[in-house]
Amino acid sequence: MSLAxxxxxxxxxxxxxxxxxxxxxxxxxxxxxxxxGTTVLQQVDSAASLxxxxxxxxxxxxxxxxxxxxxxxxxxxxIIKTPVGTPAMPLDDAVAARGGSVRFTVDPxxxxxxxxxxxxxxxxxxxxxxxxIAAPDFSPATVRAxxxxxTQEIAASQQVALQVGLDMLNAASSAQANAxxxxxxxxxxxxxxxxxxxxxxxxxxxxxxxxxxxxAGQLGALSTATLSDLAGxxxxxxxxxxxxxxxxxxxxxxxxxxxxDISSPWLIAQYPAPRVDNRDFGPMxxxxxxxxxxxxxxxxxxxxxxPTFASRSVGAVYVYxxxxxxxxIYVNGGLIGNPSRTFATALSVVNVLAATTLQxxxxxxxxxxxxxxxxxxxxxxxxxxxxxxxxxxxxxxxFINHALAAISATTPADVQRxxxxxxxxxxxxxxxxxxxxxxx
Amino acid sequence: xxxxxxQQTGTLPHGGMYVIDPDTTVASAAIAxxxxxxxxxxxxxxPGIAELAAxxxxxxPLASGKSLFKLVHSVGGELNVEVYPDIVGIATVVPASxxxxxxxxxxxxxxxxxxxDVAVKTARANAAVLxxxxxxxxxxxxxxxxxxxxxxxxxxxxxxxxxxxxEITSISTAQIGAFAKRAFRSENSILALSGNVDASxxxxxxxxxxxxRMDPPYDSTLAASPTSAxxxxxxGGIGLAWIGPPITDEKASTALxxxxxxLFRDExxxxxxxxxxxxxxxxxxxxxxxxxxxxxxxxxxxxxHADQVRDRVLGALSAMRTPMDARxxxxxxxxxxxxxxxxxxxxxxRADNLGWYGVEGDLGYxxxxxxxxxxxxxxxxxxxxxxDIVKHYLGTPVVVNLQAKESSQ
Numbered sequence: 001m002s003l004a005x006x007x008x009x010x011x012x013x014x015x016x017x018x019x020x021x022x023x024x025x026x027x028x029x030x031x032x033x034x035x036x037g038t039t040v041l042q043q044v045d046s047a048a049s050l051x052x053x054x055x056x057x058x059x060x061x062x063x064x065x066x067x068x069x070x071x072x073x074x075x076x077x078x079i080i081k082t083p084v085g086t087p088a089m090p091l092d093d094a095v096a097a098r099g100g101s102v103r104f105t106v107d108p109x110x111x112x113x114x115x116x117x118x119x120x121x122x123x124x125x126x127x128x129x130x131x132x133i134a135a136p137d138f139s140p141a142t143v144r145a146x147x148x149x150x151t152q153e154i155a156a157s158q159q160v161a162l163q164v165g166l167d168m169l170n171a172a173s174s175a176q177a178n179a180x181x182x183x184x185x186x187x188x189x190x191x192x193x194x195x196x197x198x199x200x201x202x203x204x205x206x207x208x209x210x211x212x213x214x215x216a217g218q219l220g221a222l223s224t225a226t227l228s229d230l231a232g233x234x235x236x237x238x239x240x241x242x243x244x245x246x247x248x249x250x251x252x253x254x255x256x257x258x259x260x261d262i263s264s265p266w267l268i269a270q271y272p273a274p275r276v277d278n279r280d281f282g283p284m285x286x287x288x289x290x291x292x293x294x295x296x297x298x299x300x301x302x303x304x305x306x307p308t309f310a311s312r313s314v315g316a317v318y319v320y321x322x323x324x325x326x327x328x329i330y331v332n333g334g335l336i337g338n339p340s341r342t343f344a345t346a347l348s349v350v351n352v353l354a355a356t357t358l359q360x361x362x363x364x365x366x367x368x369x370x371x372x373x374x375x376x377x378x379x380x381x382x383x384x385x386x387x388x389x390x391x392x393x394x395x396x397x398x399f400i401n402h403a404l405a406a407i408s409a410t411t412p413a414d415v416q417r418x419x420x421x422x423x424x425x426x427x428x429x430x431x432x433x434x435x436x437x438x439x440x
Numbered sequence: 441x442x443x444x445x446x447q448q449t450g451t452l453p454h455g456g457m458y459v460i461d462p463d464t465t466v467a468s469a470a471i472a473x474x475x476x477x478x479x480x481x482x483x484x485x486x487p488g489i490a491e492l493a494a495x496x497x498x499x500x501p502l503a504s505g506k507s508l509f510k511l512v513h514s515v516g517g518e519l520n521v522e523v524y525p526d527i528v529g530i531a532t533v534v535p536a537s538x539x540x541x542x543x544x545x546x547x548x549x550x551x552x553x554x555x556x557d558v559a560v561k562t563a564r565a566n567a568a569v570l571x572x573x574x575x576x577x578x579x580x581x582x583x584x585x586x587x588x589x590x591x592x593x594x595x596x597x598x599x600x601x602x603x604x605x606x607e608i609t610s611i612s613t614a615q616i617g618a619f620a621k622r623a624f625r626s627e628n629s630i631l632a633l634s635g636n637v638d639a640s641x642x643x644x645x646x647x648x649x650x651x652x653r654m655d656p657p658y659d660s661t662l663a664a665s666p667t668s669a670x671x672x673x674x675x676g677g678i679g680l681a682w683i684g685p686p687i688t689d690e691k692a693s694t695a696l697x698x699x700x701x702x703l704f705r706d707e708x709x710x711x712x713x714x715x716x717x718x719x720x721x722x723x724x725x726x727x728x729x730x731x732x733x734x735x736x737x738x739x740x741x742x743x744x745h746a747d748q749v750r751d752r753v754l755g756a757l758s759a760m761r762t763p764m765d766a767r768x769x770x771x772x773x774x775x776x777x778x779x780x781x782x783x784x785x786x787x788x789x790r791a792d793n794l795g796w797y798g799v800e801g802d803l804g805y806x807x808x809x810x811x812x813x814x815x816x817x818x819x820x821x822x823x824x825x826x827x828d829i830v831k832h833y834l835g836t837p838v839v840v841n842l843q844a845k846e847s848s849q
Contacts, residue, residue, distance in 0.1 A: 027467055027636065047446055047463035049781045049808070096708065097771035099778035118778050152716070289516075304569045305499055305509050305562065306521065309576075364514055371516020371535045374467035378635070378786040400467045 029398035030214070030387045035228035041214040041387045041397050042224070045380075048217035051122035052380030053115050055129070055230050056212040056388050059205035060110040062179040062241035068197065070150070070185015075136070075198050075206075076104040076111045077146035082132040090145075091132040100125045108179035108323050109241070112388070114381050119218035126222070126230065133206070134233035138199040146198075151187050158260055162330055165268035165429035168256045172427050173270060173324060177246040209238025212391065214384040254427045259434045264334025267343040269426040271350075273318055273325040274418070277394040282406025283418035284318055286362060287353070288327060289369035290415075291316035295329065295346040314342060321389045327422065347426065353419040358412040369407045374400070447809070448639060454551070454648025456626035459794050459803060461634040463787065469539040469637040470787035472531045473546050474630045474795035477623035478658040479525045480598040486611050486619075488567060488602030491523040493620040494530060495563035497553040507559075508549040512542060522792075525587065525596040526658040526731065527799045528623065533788045536636035544644035547631065551647035553620040560613045567608050571601050575674045578742040578842060579725050582679030585671055585840040586738060590681055594660025596731075627652030630798040635787025657732035657801055668839040676844035677742040678750050680837040686733035687802045694817035695829040696728035696737055697807075701776045703756050704739065708775065711756050715749065722749045732800050737834065754837075760830045763823035777818055784808030 033040045064071050080102065085094040095102045100117030102125075113133070117125040136142075157163045167182050174180025185193075211231040215222065274280040292315060300311040313332035319325060329346050333339030377386055377400060391397035448460045480487040498509045498521060512519040517534030530550065534542050574580050584599040591597040602608045626648035633641065662683060685692040703711045704726030715722055722743035729736045741749045764772070784790050790808055797806035807814045 027465055043465060045463060045465040047461070047465070048785065050778075050785060096775050099774035101778070101782070116778075116782065118774075118781055121774070121778075304566045305495060305519075306566050306570055308569055309573055367514060367516035367535070367538075369516070371468070371518075371533075374516075374535050375518070375533050375788075378466050378468060378788075380785060404467065 027400050029396065029401060032391065032397060033224050035224060036232070037208060038228045038231035039212045039391060040224050040227045041212070041384075041391055042219055042227070043216040043383055043387060044219050045217050048380065049119060050116055050380055051119050051215065051217045051219060051222065052384050053122075053126060053227065053230070054214045054381070054384035054388055055113045055115075055133075056110045056214070057112070057206055057234070058110055058210040058239055059201070060107045060179075061181050061183065062109050062176055063201070063205045063239065064178050064181065065242055066178055066181070066244055066246070068193065068201070069181045069189035071193055071197060071201050072111055073106045073150055073184045074143070074146055074190060074193050075201050076106060076113070077150050078138060078143050078198055079113070079132045079136045080104060081142050081145045081149065082135075082137040083142070084128045084131045091128060094128050095125050098125050098128070102129060106183040108174065112385070114384070116380060119221055123221055123226065126226065130230055130233045133230070136202055138195045138202070140195055143195040143198055147190050147193075150184050150190055154182075154184050154187055157184070159262065161260060161262045161266035161332070161431040162268065164258055164260055165266055165330070165431045166328065168258060168429045169268065169270040169326070169328070169427055172256060173272065173326060175324065176241065176244055178242055178244045205239045206234050207237035207239050208232070208234045209236070212388050214388040214391070216380045216383040216387070254425065256427065256429045257432065258429070259432050262431065262433050264332060265339065265433065266330060266332055266431040267339060268328060268330045268429040268431070269343075269347060270429070271327040271423050271426050273320065273327045273422055275325055275393050276320050276390055276402070280414070280418040280421060281320065282403070282410045283414040284320075284327065284422065285369040285373060285403065285407055286365050286410050286415055287418055287423075288316050288318035289372060290353075290362075290365040291329060291346065291349065292372075293365065293368060294349050295331070295342065298342050298345050299331075314346070321385065329426075350419070350423045350426075353416070354423050358416055362410070362412050362415060366407050366410060370404055373403045373407070449803070452547075452626060452631060452642060452645050452648060454626055454645065455650045455652055456551075456629045456631060456648055457654075457798070458631040458633065458642060459798060460637065460639055461632070461790050461794060462636070462638055463634070464636050466635050466787060467536055468533055468787055469536045469633065469635040470531065470533045470791035471539060471542050471546060471637070472529060472632045472791040472795045473550055474527060474529045474632065474799045475550075475623055475628050476526065476655045476658060476799050477528045477628075478595040479523055479600040480595050481619060482622070484593070484595060484598065486615060487598040488600070488607055489611050489616060489619050490528050490623065491521070491567055491601055492560065492563045492608070492611060493553075493555065493616045493623065494521045494523055494528050495566050496555045496559040496616055497549050497620050497624060498530065499562045500549065500554050500556060500559035502545060502548050508545045511545050515541065517542065523600045525598070525600055525660065527796070529792065529795050531788065531792060531795075533635075539633070539637045540641045540644045543631070543633070543641045544646065547626070547645045548647050550624040550629070551626045551649065553617070553624055555613065555617040555620050557613050560616055563616070564608050567602055568605055571603060571608075574601060578673070578675040578677035579740045581673055581675070582677055582740045582840055582842055583738055585669065585842065586679045586681040586838060587736070589669055589838050589840065590663060590666050590683060590736065591660040592663040595658050596660035625649050625652065628654050630795055630803070632791040632794040632798065634791040634794065654799075659733050662734070666838045668841075670841045670843060672843045672845045674844065675742065675842070676746065677740060677842045678746045679741070679840040679842065680739040680750065680753065682737040682834050682837050684728060684735035684737050684833050687730055687735065687797075687800050687805065688733075690802070690805050690813055690817045691820060691825070692829055692833070693728065693730050693735055694814065695821055695826050696735070696833065697730075698773065698776050698818065698821060698826060699760060699830065699834070700726045700728050700737065701779055702772045703753075703760075705779060708779075711753055714752065720745065720749070722746065724749060724753065726753075730797070730800060757830060757834050761827055763827040766823065769823045769826070773818060773821060777815065780807045780814070780818070
């Protein structure tokens with residue numbers, strides 16, 4: 001049986017008619033306030049013992065020039081290493097000593113800090129973050145410590161084949177070349193960035209305009225004003241992305257290959273996907289659930305019910321919280337017998353989806369999509385971040401009810417339209433162990 | 441508001457205990473059923489029977505014709521069977537809208553188990569695959585080997601997962617069915633509900649054996665003089681174990697949790713951070729396993745230079761025999777309180793904790809209840825007490841050296 005026919009057989013087999021989506025109990029949507037131009041989102045959870053706060057600043061990858069690869073991360077890490085409190089110690093250590101944690105993520109357009117603490121400690125911990133953001137220490141020692149920390153993190157991420165592949169695919173799919181640079185930079189690019197560069201980037205882009213504060217959990221000890229004060233640590237003003245014009249690469253292949261010190265090959269395909277405010281958001285969540293189930297079934301040991309190495313070595317992820325959104329399919333070649341066949345079958349399934357009228361019910365995949373979404377939005381960090389994403393990219397920060405409603409309203413025709421619109425021609429990344437090549 | 445004020449406990453309509461820990465701000469619900477059950481059977485002669493019975497009950501068709509496993513997946517949820525030497529947990533997480541159906545199905549599947557040959561065949565296949573996988577997991581393998589050394593008799597002497605296909609197939613459907621009927625009684629269970637779920641779901645429970653008592657704990661007999669051992673496996677590593685206090689000694693148990701967190705927690709532990717800074721590829725996992733009587737502190741070491749890492753672990757423990765300075769201790773204790781809260785923030789984590797601590801005999805001690813006894817125990821710790829606990833419990837460990845044998849694959 002050819003791979004395409006096998007894919008069609010899989011499609012027929014799994015689209016069984018069932019009706020499973022019941023009415024979901026509505027959850028309270030996040031509240032939205034605007035304080036002195038800063039958007040403040042709050043999700044009160046009286047069952048939580050923690051407070052989580054995400055601070056989003058418009059100082060991400062697209063504020064860097066191509067030569068400044070890694071500068072956004074270096075500034076954020078310098079803030080994490082800035083001495084605060086009494087006795088003074090780096091922000092991350094000071095927060096940990098108060099019973100909490102702080103970390104950052106660099107996105108194409110933003111940098112976001114996430115701080116979490118026991119509710120009683122939250123005001124003090126937010127004060128520490130505010131102090132570091134208001135006056136980062138750009139001394140050579142602190143910037144050096146930040147560079148060392150980033151270099152270690154980059155080295156670790158280079159051992160994660162999926163991350164290596166995603167970095168390459170994101171670089172290829174970004175409309176602006178600088179927004180597709182590696183989130184943490186590279187050791188070489190960081191070595192060329194100095195305290196003056198970091199200080200200049202901070203002065204230029206850490207502005208109050210566009211700042212968003214999203215809080216969730218036990219918020220009794222925090223007022224809206226306390227949360228908006230985080231933004232008040234920054235000077236007024238708005239910033240614009242750096243425009244970078246790079247001629248598009250012209251080639252006949254859509255494959256990117258990298259070699260790393262890993263033990264097994266990884267195969268990763270990336271497709272464009274809709275934003276959360278698009279009518280295809282719900283259908284794409286259902287499509288992703290369908291693909292996840294299908295390729296897991298292909299890889300899984302028949303008749304086994306527990307998750308196995310094989311079933312966990314494949315996946316499909318709809319990345320809707322990054323710009324541009326994408327759908328990613330991956331296969332870890334080290335844990336299943338024939339990764340090339342599994343990957344090819346997965347791609348064939350996608351082609352069949354785009355070309356064939358769906359038969360049968362999609363209710364089971366709608367249920368799976370709803371379950372996946374609900375279960376992925378239970379930590380405070382995820383909840384603060386998703387509220388921020390939906391606040392920015394749609395008319396409401398109410399991510400849960402919006403997503404569940406979009407899934408519930410999805411029809412087979414919607415799924416097929418989304419498949420035809422987005423799942424045409426993937427870009428493929430192959431991450432191979434050193435010393436191997438495509439033919440191995 | 442304190443979490444303990446939100447929790448509800450009580451008796452199910454047809455026997456058995458429930459605990460509900462609601463949070464209506466999330467869209468999912470965790471529904472878990474926990475039992476006291478000896479992993480190797482009631483006479484310790486059938487290692488793996490609890491695993492086989494728990495899986496078979498999950499895949500056996502219910503009155504609707506659909507198994508619990510299929511139902512949970514059809515509503516977009518996940519189901520995991522968790523078998524330990526003395527207890528069994530069935531953990532599901534589902535969209536909140538399906539919680540009532542899943543409560544009905546999980547109690548029907550276990551309170552009235554209908555285990556047949558087809559279900560047992562699936563359970564055997566599942567156990568065989570998990571058994572092969574475990575050979576590639578040094579931590580789980582070392583854990584079982586350490587328990588074998590520490591406990592001379594009882595369920596903890598045997599691995600929860602059968603080690604060979606012969607062992608798996610030697611247990612008959614009749615034996616598995618009889619075990620399921622005896623172990624999975626409503627009165628021997630705790631139903632733990634967490635997340636977007638409320639007490640109205642309990643009316644969906646239609647099965648159960650009526651009033652009765654939970655089985656006594658299935659404790660194991662300690663070896664008179666536990667000895668170290670060497671074993672061979674597909675993956676190498678070193679395991680260290682120390683016998684700890686029973687769950688009833690809450691303060692000592694909490695102190696050992698604190699020590700494990702301070703030394704071995706991922707990213708923040710003193711030993712872990714030291715390894716990260718030296719760019720070591722060694723992996724150290726350290727935890728105190730709270731059991732009815734006794735608990736066990738286990739540290740497993742994988743990766744390169746395991747001998748050196750073992751020395752580093754023992755050195756760090758030795759240093760803790762001297763009371764920590766007040767500032768370091770206070771920061772570590774505050775961090776520990778945060779880690780506990782962080783690790784118990786999702787419905788699934790909370791249901792797991794409530795189920796585990798409930799069947800081990802101390803539901804009120806489950807971590808994650810802010811004003812519960814666990815939080816109070818943490819706050820009662822001081823440097824001198826922690827140092828005393830290290831001296832009392834963490835002396836010379838039982839050691840298992842797992843040597844990797846050459847593999848053709």
